[in-house]
Structure formats: structure tokens, C-alpha cells
Amino acid sequence: MLIVQEADYSNALSRLSAATSGTGKGYLEEARAALKSMLADRSLLDHVPLERSPGAYTRNFLFGDDKITVYAIIWSAGSQTSIHDHHCSCCFGIWSGSIEESWYEAVDGAHAVLSRQFVRHAGETACMLPSGPNLHKMSNDTGQETISIHIYGYDRQTRPSSIDCEYRLFNGPKSQ
């Protein structure tokens, strides 16, 4: 199913879907190329029905097949995700605004500690594979709306979400 109608994206996303059976490196190169072309198009979302929710983020479907799912995520001011990881590849680019991405390292199956923080600006892309470190949280503390485009390597017809596990911040060992 395709919401984004332009032939360029259809071709790029079909190539990307085919690349999911290739190596991780090849897939990431295709994902970045597809994202870069979409981020450069200021009319990309003109005909996409976008949902907005004050204080929260919304996923807006753009493209999907049996291998990949593409969403435009609208991050309202103050919105954030849980600390989570993914069962699939997760590649995203910032279409407008900026957002903070925090990386974490798992302490156990339910807790994690902060390891790095980035501010992702409009035009930037970032990718992670399920085989590498992929524990993160997204937070929009800018006071403005941010829109990002996400390409996940999963079929939305068979799983409800790209998220595998959610974690809580580790606050250190309990005192005796």
C-alpha cells in the first residue's frame, strides 16, 4: 500500500524493500538514500492525512509492504517515547524541526542507563539495526512541532509496532 504517490519514492522504497534480504550495509545505504530524497521534498506530506495530538506523538502511515513500514511521526512540543529497543531495523530522518535522541545501555531486561545524547536536526538521518545497539528514547523539548520520517524493517500487518522491549531508567542498586 502506498500513500506517498510520487514515482521516485515508489521506486526508492521498492528498492529498499528488496534490499532487506541483502546485507545490513547495503540496506542502510538504500535507507539513507530513500530518506534523503524524502527529506529534500517540501511537498512530501501535502496530501497525507496527518494526525496531531498535543503533548504526544502520532504515527502517520506513508508506505508499507511485507518487509518495510514507513511513517511520518509528528512530535508535538513536550512529547517523548519510552526507553525502548526495536525488533527490526529503524532508520529515520528529520523532515522539520529537531529532536533529542538519547542512547542507553541495558543493565538487565527491564532497566537501562544513559550512554549518549544527540540533537538530530532537519535533514539529518540516523539508522540502527537490530543486531547492533538500538536502545534509545526520542524527546521533543524544543517547544515546537517536529516531523520525522521513519523506515522500519517490518510488516505492519503482522506486528503492531516496531518496538521490542521497553525499559526504565536504572537508578542504581537498592540500599540494604
Ligand SMILES: [Fe+2]
Ligand atoms: Fe525507536
